[in-house]
Amino acid sequence: MSPIRLSLACLPLLLPMASLAQTTAPATPPGNTPAPPGRSQPLSTMRQAPSGEDFTFARKASEDNAKEIALGKIATDNGHSDATRQFGQRLVQDHSKANQQLKALAQRKGLDLSPPSPDQGKTAQKFRQMQGADFDRAFADYMVKDHQKGIELYRKEASQGRDTDLQAFARDTLPVLETHLQNAQSLQNQNVGH
Known part of the structure; x- marks a missing residue:
């Protein structure tokens, strides 16, 4: 039997095998690699937990949010x-929203954002003991300084952070903090001479 006839004779046996191979091995889109066993997504799309300055930013931002919520209340x-009371409500609302976003981001990235530092309790205790116009003056002064520091922290992360998600969070939150600073400065100006 000639080699051509032998090839043609085997063709009916090979065709079902070729179609079986096409149905059991789906094509992978260009640029994507299949996930290794035990992984739910390709390595190229897996997120790593931020480290270094990004982690420090996330922890500090979480602490600041908790402090602003407590002081706003x-x-x-x-x-x-x-x-002053309306500004306090705004602080609670805006920093609660920011904290929820940051916690969701931290959870996706496997970050453990520890509870607030003991210094926050001291600051809150100081303000709990104050009343009236004295409270308004001290609160406005504190909020100006605190938001200036916060804005500096967020600007640094937005421009120099290595984690793109935390950078975006910082960039998106900055306008809210800048508005808070303007509100605190306005309160500060209203309290001059009172």
């Missing part, structure tokens, strides 16, 4: 003016 109770 105190301002709604102890504030003398409507403006």
